[in-house]
Amino acid sequence: MKILLTGATGFIGSAFLRQATAAGHEVAALVRPERLSLLPVQTGVRPLVGTLVDAPWSEIRDFAPEVCLHTAWVTTPGIYMESPENELFLAWSQGFLRRVVDGGAVHLVTLGTCIEYAMTGAPLSEAGTPLAPSSPYAKAKDALHRWQETEAAAGGVCGAWVRVFYPYGPGEHPAKLATSVVQRLSCGETVTLTSGRSVKDYVFISDVATALLTVVESRARGAINLGTGEGVSVGALAGEIAGQLGRPELIRIIEPARPDPFANVVADATRLRALGWRPRISIAQGVRQLIGHLKA
Numbered sequence: 001m002k003i004l005l006t007g008a009t010g011f012i013g014s015a016f017l018r019q020a021t022a023a024g025h026e027v028a029a030l031v032r033p034e035r036l037s038l039l040p041v042q043t044g045v046r047p048l049v050g051t052l053v054d055a056p057w058s059e060i061r062d063f064a065p066e067v068c069l070h071t072a073w074v075t076t077p078g079i080y081m082e083s084p085e086n087e088l089f090l091a092w093s094q095g096f097l098r099r100v101v102d103g104g105a106v107h108l109v110t111l112g113t114c115i116e117y118a119m120t121g122a123p124l125s126e127a128g129t130p131l132a133p134s135s136p137y138a139k140a141k142d143a144l145h146r147w148q149e150t151e152a153a154a155g156g157v158c159g160a161w162v163r164v165f166y167p168y169g170p171g172e173h174p175a176k177l178a179t180s181v182v183q184r185l186s187c188g189e190t191v192t193l194t195s196g197r198s199v200k201d202y203v204f205i206s207d208v209a210t211a212l213l214t215v216v217e218s219r220a221r222g223a224i225n226l227g228t229g230e231g232v233s234v235g236a237l238a239g240e241i242a243g244q245l246g247r248p249e250l251i252r253i254i255e256p257a258r259p260d261p262f263a264n265v266v267a268d269a270t271r272l273r274a275l276g277w278r279p280r281i282s283i284a285q286g287v288r289q290l291i292g293h294l295k296a
Contacts, residue, residue, distance in 0.1 A: 001216070002028070003025055003068070003069060004028050005029050009029075011205065016069065021045060026044050029045055030072070052072060068105050068108050072089070073089050077176055086141075106158065109162060111162055117130070118130045119262060123268040124163075124265065125268040129268075134261075148161065158221040163267075164203075165203055166202045167205055170205065182291055185241065185250055190251075191250055193252065193254065198262065199232065199234075201228055201229070201267045202228070207279045207280055229273070238251050240283055240287050241287050
């Protein structure tokens with residue numbers, strides 16, 4: 001299968017690239033000039049130097065992608081939720097995906113976010129949970145979803161909207177929870193958790209990549225949650241890391257906890273599992289791999 005990939009050097013995009021090429025697919029990877037050196041030089045990867053705004057369309061036409069997986073977005077922790085760039089990425093994505101559809105691709109797969117949902121305290125379901133995006137990030141993603149549904153229908157293509165829950169693992173931003181805790185505990189620093197009781201659906205990065213490949217290969221359409229269906233508290237994740245590093249005494253959980261608008265964010269993973277996907281990496285295994293990666 002010929003796959004056009006945006007965000008190919010990002011946390012999720014690079015993990016997908018490894019899985020897709022290992023499975024024998026050919027991937028044309030759109031990459032900004034300053035990040036070209038981060039793209040692996042290997043069989044099955046065709047570099048496309050450019051941006052969403054200034055893509056090399058003649059090369060894309062020559063490649064003739066069957067599927068486009070769009071992962072590029074602003075994702076820097078502490079910035080992305082409120083960033084004005086969300087509106088820019090919305091407009092850039094619309095222009096880019098419109099040309100992809102006009103160019104003959106038959107399947108669009110785009111990354112959304114679990115925080116498009118209203119937080120009900122129950123597992124979040126594509127069909128049963130109302131949407132209530134509140135941040136600029138979630139609102140822009142929701143707007144792109146609604147636009148893609150209309151555009152895909154008008155263009156006669158399949159459109160899948162993958163709502164990603166909480167990916168973690170080697171390659172994540174150093175400010176993300178798991179990596180931050182590993183690094184601080186490794187330096188003997190105390191880690192204080194203000195929302196240790198909050199429950200999230202953590203998905204190891206290789207499982208994220210295989211889930212996306214499953215969606216691409218099955219030509220799935222509509223909204224699909226990318227989560228395990230199992231919740232793990234922030235305190236439990238940090239505790240697993242501390243246990244494996246032999247530093248449990250360095251974890252402090254503040255009580256009462258600071259209010260968290262996303263205190264219970266767990267996927268109803270029925271749709272994804274119906275496609276045949278299952279997570280392979282447990283929290284303990286994922287933490288072990290992350291620690292090994294960071295030590296190396």
